[in-house]
Amino acid sequence: MQPAKIAPRIAPRDRLIVALDVPSVAAAEAMIDRLGDSVTFYKIGYQLGYAGGLTLAKQLAGRGKKVFVDLKLHDIGNTVARGVESVASLGATFLTVHAYPQTMKAAVEARAGSGLKILAVTVLTSYDDNDLHAAGYRLNVSDLVEARARQAQALGVDGLVSSPEEAAALRKIVGDQMNLVTPGIRPAGSATGDQKRIMTPGRAIAAGADYLVVGRPVMEAADPKAAAEAIHTEIAEALA
Numbered sequence: 696m697q698p699a700k701i702a703p704r705i706a707p708r709d710r711l712i713v714a715l716d717v718p719s720v721a722a723a724e725a726m727i728d729r730l731g732d733s734v735t736f737y738k739i740g741y742q743l744g745y746a747g748g749l750t751l752a753k754q755l756a757g758r759g760k761k762v763f764v765d766l767k768l769h770d771i772g773n774t775v776a777r778g779v780e781s782v783a784s785l786g787a788t789f790l791t792v793h794a795y796p797q798t799m800k801a802a803v804e805a806r807a808g809s810g811l812k813i814l815a816v817t818v819l820t821s822y823d824d825n826d827l828h829a830a831g832y833r834l835n836v837s838d839l840v841e842a843r844a845r846q847a848q849a850l851g852v853d854g855l856v857s858s859p860e861e862a863a864a865l866r867k868i869v870g871d872q873m874n875l876v877t878p879g880i881r882p883a884g885s886a887t888g889d890q891k892r893i894m895t896p897g898r899a900i901a902a903g904a905d906y907l908v909v910g911r912p913v914m915e916a917a918d919p920k921a922a923a924e925a926i927h928t929e930i931a932e933a934l935a
């Protein structure tokens with residue numbers, strides 16, 4: 696595959712974002728200790744966020760780690776805006792919102808003047824065309840991802856969350872101005888689980904992804920640090 700344009704500004708080791716999908720701050724801290732220098736960027740989502748994880752997010756940012764707060768906000772504009780302001784005060788780098796126009800507009804306006812970047816979730820990586828149709832959509836995954844990417848770009852959103860399967864097409868649409876953040880990463884041989892649109896780390900980077908979000912392949916590995924380092928090796932090889 697022809698490598699797509701890759702944003703040069705991101706330090707290679709910051710391209711791996713590990714999802715701290717654990718039930719407690721204690722479990723998260725134990726994993727952070729185990730991973731040590733091999734992980735610079737952590738994602739805190741529903742499971743940990745609702746169990747004290749937002750306080751941990753602030754502490755991690757204070758300790759020099761980058762933090763992605765994954766709350767996938769979607770509400771009336773005023774509520775989204777006030778929520779974004781609260782997350783901005785944590786010192787996080789990324790916050791997710793669902794890619795609906797009112798939500799994206801409110802989030803972008805509310806993050807102004809902070810260091811927080813807004814990521815719009817296009818179509819969840821656990822969805823395929825049949826799942827979208829079952830939810831009442833007439834568009835296929837690729838068409839809906841592209842339509843939402845165009846809306847997000849027009850509204851000034853900082854980045855997109857999609858499967859790496861869409862990364863090459865998205866890069867052509869949004870150029871290198873938006874961060875492409877891709878979950879659905881599965882190193883060769885690892886279990887797919889509930890993900891449907893997946894790629895290996897190396898192929899995702901070659902397709903144009905800026906950041907790879909990885910949960911279970913690192914968090915459930917017998918040696919999480921070795922699993923993270925193996926992903927760094929794949930990323931480095933794809934960038935070379």
Ligand SMILES: O=C(O)c1cc(=O)[nH]c(=O)n1[C@@H]1O[C@H](COP(=O)(O)O)[C@@H](O)[C@H]1O
Pocket residue numbers: 714716740765791816818819820821856857858878879880888890908909910911912
């Ligand atoms: O926003 C996300 O981070 C996200 C969007 C998406 O479309 N798919 C997706 O898997 N994620 C998150 O990425 C992580 C993937 O975890 P694993 O499937 O265990 O690697 C989870 O924390 C998900 O919540």
